[in-house]
Amino acid sequence: MVATMTEMPRSSSDRTPRLTLAETEAFLDAEFPQMAHGGPTYVIEDVGYGTARMRLLVRDEHLRPGGTVSGPAMMALADIALYVALLGAIGPVPLAVTTNFSINFLRRPEPRDVVAICRYLKIGRTLAVGEGELRMAGGEEPIAHVVGTYSIPPKR
Known part of the structure; x- marks a missing residue:
C-alpha cells in the first residue's frame, strides 16, 4: 500500500490537502468502481483542502428531452465534487455520507460538459457543510448552485 499524505503528522491549522489528486482518483476507483461503469464520466480536475473542481463528461444518457443536461446528472456531479x-x-473516509443536499437550477444547461467548483464553509468533527457552483465548460455564469452537508463517521 502506498503511503498517503494522511499519514504525516499535522497541526490543526495545516491546510495541505489530505490526499493528492492521484490518491483521490485511486481511492474513488477502489471504493466506488461503479462510477466508471460505462466509461469515464467524472473527471477530477483539482483537489485541495476542502475544495474541488470536477467535470461531467456529458454523453447522450445525461441529456433530457429538449437536448439539455438533466437535473439528476448535474446533482450527481455536485454530490461527488x-x-x-x-x-x-x-x-480517505469511505463512510462520510451526504445528509442534506439542495440545488438551485439557475440557467438552462447546454448539451456540453459541466464543471463543478466546490468548497467547504465548515468542517467539524461530525458534520461538514459545503457549497458549489455548476457551470458549462468554458462558461463563467453559474447554471446551478448547490449546498450539501456530509456526516463524518467517528474515528475508530
Whole structure:
C-alpha cells in the first residue's frame, strides 16, 4: 500500500490537502468502481483542502428531452465534487455520507460538459457543510448552485 499524505503528522491549522489528486482518483476507483461503469464520466480536475473542481463528461444518457443536461446528472456531479472536496480535507473516509443536499437550477444547461467548483464553509468533527457552483465548460455564469452537508463517521 502506498503511503498517503494522511499519514504525516499535522497541526490543526495545516491546510495541505489530505490526499493528492492521484490518491483521490485511486481511492474513488477502489471504493466506488461503479462510477466508471460505462466509461469515464467524472473527471477530477483539482483537489485541495476542502475544495474541488470536477467535470461531467456529458454523453447522450445525461441529456433530457429538449437536448439539455438533466437535473439528476448535474446533482450527481455536485454530490461527488462535494465529497471529493471533503476527502481533500479529511482524507480517505469511505463512510462520510451526504445528509442534506439542495440545488438551485439557475440557467438552462447546454448539451456540453459541466464543471463543478466546490468548497467547504465548515468542517467539524461530525458534520461538514459545503457549497458549489455548476457551470458549462468554458462558461463563467453559474447554471446551478448547490449546498450539501456530509456526516463524518467517528474515528475508530
